[in-house]
Amino acid sequence: MLKVAFQEPVQELILQVEECMLAQAEGAHPQLASALDHLLSSGGKRIRVAFTLLIGEMLGGNRQMLVTLAAALELLHTATLVHDDLIDGSLIRRGNPTLNAKWSSTATVLTGDFLFARAAKLAAEVKLIPVMQLFAETLAVIVNGEITQLFGRRVFAGREEYERRIYAKTASLFEAAATTAGIVSGVPPDIVDKVKHIGFEVGMSFQIVDDILDFTGQQTTNGKPVANDLRQGIVTLPTLYYLEEFPEDPVCKAIAQGKIVSQDDLERLIQAIRTCGAVERSLQEANEYLERSRVVLMEFPISPARHGLEELARFVGQRSK
Amino acid sequence: MLKVAFQEPVQELILQVEECMLAQAEGAHPQLASALDHLLSSGGKRIRVAFTLLIGEMLGGNRQMLVTLAAALELLHTATLVHDDLIDGSLIRRGNPTLNAKWSSTATVLTGDFLFARAAKLAAEVKLIPVMQLFAETLAVIVNGEITQLFGRRVFAGREEYERRIYAKTASLFEAAATTAGIVSGVPPDIVDKVKHIGFEVGMSFQIVDDILDFTGQQTTNGKPVANDLRQGIVTLPTLYYLEEFPEDPVCKAIAQGKIVSQDDLERLIQAIRTCGAVERSLQEANEYLERSRVVLMEFPISPARHGLEELARFVGQRSK
Numbered sequence: 001m002l003k004v005a006f007q008e009p010v011q012e013l014i015l016q017v018e019e020c021m022l023a024q025a026e027g028a029h030p031q032l033a034s035a036l037d038h039l040l041s042s043g044g045k046r047i048r049v050a051f052t053l054l055i056g057e058m059l060g061g062n063r064q065m066l067v068t069l070a071a072a073l074e075l076l077h078t079a080t081l082v083h084d085d086l087i088d089g090s091l092i093r094r095g096n097p098t099l100n101a102k103w104s105s106t107a108t109v110l111t112g113d114f115l116f117a118r119a120a121k122l123a124a125e126v127k128l129i130p131v132m133q134l135f136a137e138t139l140a141v142i143v144n145g146e147i148t149q150l151f152g153r154r155v156f157a158g159r160e161e162y163e164r165r166i167y168a169k170t171a172s173l174f175e176a177a178a179t180t181a182g183i184v185s186g187v188p189p190d191i192v193d194k195v196k197h198i199g200f201e202v203g204m205s206f207q208i209v210d211d212i213l214d215f216t217g218q219q220t221t222n223g224k225p226v227a228n229d230l231r232q233g234i235v236t237l238p239t240l241y242y243l244e245e246f247p248e249d250p251v252c253k254a255i256a257q258g259k260i261v262s263q264d265d266l267e268r269l270i271q272a273i274r275t276c277g278a279v280e281r282s283l284q285e286a287n288e289y290l291e292r293s294r295v296v297l298m299e300f301p302i303s304p305a306r307h308g309l310e311e312l313a314r315f316v317g318q319r320s321k
Numbered sequence: 322m323l324k325v326a327f328q329e330p331v332q333e334l335i336l337q338v339e340e341c342m343l344a345q346a347e348g349a350h351p352q353l354a355s356a357l358d359h360l361l362s363s364g365g366k367r368i369r370v371a372f373t374l375l376i377g378e379m380l381g382g383n384r385q386m387l388v389t390l391a392a393a394l395e396l397l398h399t400a401t402l403v404h405d406d407l408i409d410g411s412l413i414r415r416g417n418p419t420l421n422a423k424w425s426s427t428a429t430v431l432t433g434d435f436l437f438a439r440a441a442k443l444a445a446e447v448k449l450i451p452v453m454q455l456f457a458e459t460l461a462v463i464v465n466g467e468i469t470q471l472f473g474r475r476v477f478a479g480r481e482e483y484e485r486r487i488y489a490k491t492a493s494l495f496e497a498a499a500t501t502a503g504i505v506s507g508v509p510p511d512i513v514d515k516v517k518h519i520g521f522e523v524g525m526s527f528q529i530v531d532d533i534l535d536f537t538g539q540q541t542t543n544g545k546p547v548a549n550d551l552r553q554g555i556v557t558l559p560t561l562y563y564l565e566e567f568p569e570d571p572v573c574k575a576i577a578q579g580k581i582v583s584q585d586d587l588e589r590l591i592q593a594i595r596t597c598g599a600v601e602r603s604l605q606e607a608n609e610y611l612e613r614s615r616v617v618l619m620e621f622p623i624s625p626a627r628h629g630l631e632e633l634a635r636f637v638g639q640r641s642k
Contacts, residue, residue, distance in 0.1 A: 028461075029468045083434060087427045106408045106471060109430055113404060114464045116437055120457035129448050136441035140349075143435045147350045150427060 061185030079115035174203025382506030393443035400436035495524025522614035
């Protein structure tokens with residue numbers, strides 16, 4: 001696991017979360033166990049795990065319960081990724097082959113289902129009904145968002161639609177992570193609301209940066225062509241900014257209206273979006289979300305965990321793949 | 322909905338369960354809502370719903386909670402069916418086109434996931450941690466069973482393996498339905514154990530009868546060719562009985578050892594299994610399971626719900642598609 005500053009205050013706990021996740025394969029069919037092993041050891045920065053733990057640690061929550069909760073949330077996230085990779089046929093994630101690339105789609109569907117089951121089991125171990133409810137609700141939001149995106153391709157998506165989409169896709173889980181960490185820590189409802197707010201802002205900015213990376217990243221590192229979203233008819237923030245700047249661009253209008261354009265026109269448009277300042281303005285917007293999360297964060301007393309959350313926000317604003 | 326005798330004591334409640342299930346589509350993307358509508362209104366006899374309600378009713382449980390629980394279990398069952406149909410490429414179920422036949426596999430995966438989310442939400446509404454835990458555990462058992470079957474095709478499966486498989490596939494959910502209905506009804510643990518036992522026996526016999534129908538059914542009614550399981554290398558009870566009778570049959574041995582046989586040999590074997598008495602012996606075994614469930618059932622006082630459960634057991638033994 002690549003160490004980054006935000007992980008420091010909860011490094012030990014992150015290892016416990018990883019152990020807990022790996023233990024979920026016990027008793028499963030060997031093929032399933034090896035798939036889980038592949039999935040769970042492929043690493044990444046465990047930003048959702050660290051975020052959950054840091055929020056709970058800042059609130060003085062029970063560490064064992066926070067570890068279980070963080071493992072449940074990460075398994076839920078992993079399950080949605082597994083089905084997601086199947087859906088868009090991704091063969092590589094974080095530089096590693098996806099399950100989808102190595103397995104039949106059948107086995108991939110079932111592996112995702114098994115992860116859902118284990119996530120639900122761990123969430124139930126926390127023994128708090130509101131945690132279970134929020135868990136189920138968040139899964140419904142994520143899946144409904146994916147369905148909306150699936151049927152909404154090549155249909156014009158304005159800013160409001162975009163915000164709804166990134167909330168469903170990413171921010172809802174960050175928000176649920178913070179909220180459930182607050183509930184598990186037994187703090188009063190107004191404090192739960194505050195950390196929920198932090199989760200929302202961090203999650204929104206995280207997805208905006210992801211959408212920026214889709215334009216600025218290299219195919220070799222993330223396994224997808226540059227501007228993969230736009231190629232699939234999905235309009236994200238940089239394209240929305242470009243459209244504000246050049247509302248009459250016929251190619252961009254055509255895409256936004258759900259029409260198919262020529263490959264040459266598409267490549268020219270992508271180049272134009274990359275160089276017109278839309279990326280910078282999107283990054284600026286991501287930072288505004290982060291700034292709002294920092295304002296709420298500053299209401300909490302200084303602690304290593306709070307410092308870790310500040311580092312995490314900094315990381316989200318500056319990360320590059 | 323086709324009315325059958327076992328539904329009578331809980332007819333009103335079954336309608337409430339169906340309403341509750343349909344209400345889960347509210348707020349979802351219209352395409353998802355219409356898929357759920359298609360799935361949930363395609364009927365069937367709602368045997369799991371009736372079984373859950375009858376057990377709870379027999380134990381004097383709170384009806385509103387039982388309705389919620391039964392809806393949660395049926396949605397979980399429906400979700401696994403949706404992914405299952407995708408996996409074996411079924412185009413017809415109960416004479417209706419499957420979601421898989423009408424939709425992209427992507428939308429089908431997501432619809433199943435949404436049903437999982439809604440099932441979990443309803444299970445959480447019952448507000449009993451052991452119910453949530455058993456729910457998650459049962460989903461894991463079902464999925465692990467499917468994975469085992471997937472990787473176990475064309476590998477010899479003896480009787481023990483067969484029993485494990487039908488437990489995972491079907492009996493585990495009946496058992497969980499009875500157990501959670503008992504928990505929801507607030508009866509003492511020894512009573513919960515008794516109804517759990519009933520769930521196990523009824524569930525095992527239900528799947529055995531299903532496996533018999535695979536040999537005796539007609540392609541036109543269930544949308545699959547006769548002996549579809551055997552054609553896919555899956556050995557079920559009639560084949561196990563045939564093998565006991567004719568352990569030296571080279572074709573059957575070959576299949577049981579995972580070898581591919583000629584189409585002619587396969588058809589001859591299917592015909593032999595259908596006519597050698599293996600079907601009758603399998604039915605006899607299914608009835609032994611049912612008889613054991615009746616013995617436990619008779620320990621409960623006479624009531625319309627108990628009578629409904631007797632009718633349900635009779636139905637399982639006699640049903641034909």
